Amino acid sequence: MTVASEVTLHRPVKTARAEGPWSVEAVQALLDMPFMDLVHQAQTVHRQHFPEGDIELATLLSVKTGGCPENCGYCPQSAEFDTGVKAQKLMEVDEVLRAAKAAQDAGATRFCMGAAWRAPKDRDVEKVAALIEAVKGLGMQTCATLGMLEPHQAQALKSAGLDYYNHNLDTAPEYYTDVVQTRQYQDRLDTLAAVRAAGINVCCGGIVGMGEQPVHRAGLIAQLANLDPYPESVPINSLVRVPGTPLADSEPVDPFEFVRMIAVARITMPKARVRLSAGRQQLGEAVQALCFMAGANSIFYGDKLLVTGNPDVEADVQLLRKLGLQARRTQQVEEPCA
Numbered sequence: 306m307t308v309a310s311e312v313t314l315h316r317p318v319k320t321a322r323a324e325g326p327w328s329v330e331a332v333q334a335l336l337d338m339p340f341m342d343l344v345h346q347a348q349t350v351h352r353q354h355f356p357e358g359d360i361e362l363a364t365l366l367s368v369k370t371g372g373c374p375e376n377c378g379y380c381p382q383s384a385e386f387d388t389g390v391k392a393q394k395l396m397e398v399d400e401v402l403r404a405a406k407a408a409q410d411a412g413a414t415r416f417c418m419g420a421a422w423r424a425p426k427d428r429d430v431e432k433v434a435a436l437i438e439a440v441k442g443l444g445m446q447t448c449a450t451l452g453m454l455e456p457h458q459a460q461a462l463k464s465a466g467l468d469y470y471n472h473n474l475d476t477a478p479e480y481y482t483d484v485v486q487t488r489q490y491q492d493r494l495d496t497l498a499a500v501r502a503a504g505i506n507v508c509c510g511g512i513v514g515m516g517e518q519p520v521h522r523a524g525l526i527a528q529l530a531n532l533d534p535y536p537e538s539v540p541i542n543s544l545v546r547v548p549g550t551p552l553a554d555s556e557p558v559d560p561f562e563f564v565r566m567i568a569v570a571r572i573t574m575p576k577a578r579v580r581l582s583a584g585r586q587q588l589g590e591a592v593q594a595l596c597f598m599a600g601a602n603s604i605f606y607g608d609k610l611l612v613t614g615n616p617d618v619e620a621d622v623q624l625l626r627k628l629g630l631q632a633r634r635t636q637q638v639e640e641p642c643a
């Protein structure tokens with residue numbers, strides 16, 4: 306008896322959905338594929354859309370830290386949780402500029418500025434606009450994540466030169482209230498619509514490992530892929546379990562499940578930069594390599610992600626070198642996803 310007669314080594318690769326929006330079931334079917342088939346399919350899609358195969362390096366700086374009135378269960382910056390994060394006011398332009406220049410010198414092409422607000426006031430937007438103008442002046446791509454925006458605020462950020470706005474959906478709508486109670490899923494969608502209407506590229510993804518069921522992971526991907534157009538950047542985060550947050554005791558994510566999420570994001574949003582985001586430090590080099598194989602082509606770069614840890618720059622440079630991967634060099638903003 307041969308081994309192959311006992312174990313099915315190669316099952317037929319499932320094709321993507323028929324035309325139309327992604328159903329949760331179709332996404333679930335992808336997530337459930339045999340691992341090797343899924344990664345192979347994702348890599349095939351990846352090579353079609355990113356033949357140069359480079360990795361985007363994005364640096365994220367917390368420009369206003371802590372004291373946030375929202376209660377996102379994963380976030381150490383919420384004022385509701387005792388996490389030891391000290392609230393700090395908005396940074397000055399020259400401080401931010403120094404950090405952006407250092408990130409650029411280290412090879413980053415995108416600089417993301419995060420502020421822990423529920424929703425900025427107009428005077429906050431004015432101050433952030435000055436930060437965006439300064440960073441833009443270095444020739445870097447700019448990104449901001451400031452909470453919920455009104456349409457006129459999105460317009461003001463666009464006028465300042467903002468290239469991307471990050472606003473994550475976090476999880477599926479059905480699981481959202483288990484994670485956040487201070488706002489609705491529709492609030493997120495409204496801000497994303499305001500960002501799109503202002504002509505800013507969208508950066509939007511989610512987090513795995515928050516106690517969600519597989520159907521919620523499929524639901525998150527379906528939501529993202531069905532945004533019209535889907536986001537240009539899709540950060541996939543693995544929960545960083547910070548003591549003091551309500552999700553601190555969540556079960557860690559199986560690394561293969563995480564790779565599956567990357568692969569399915571790549572297949573359903575073929576032209577997006579899929580970003581290997583928070584939680585990368587826990588993944589180790591081998592799992593990160595699998596994520597790149599599955600279509601991740603962007604990482605957060607720098608030793609800190611807002612207030613949690615990230616692999617250090619030298620470790621990332623070494624990893625890319627070991628894998629023969631090139632960092633993206635151009636500062637040009639990619640075409641919007643169609």
Ligand code: SF4
Pocket residue numbers: 373374375376377380381382383420421422423452
């Ligand atoms: S994730 Fe953002 S909105 Fe939520 S608590 Fe943290 S800083 Fe506030």
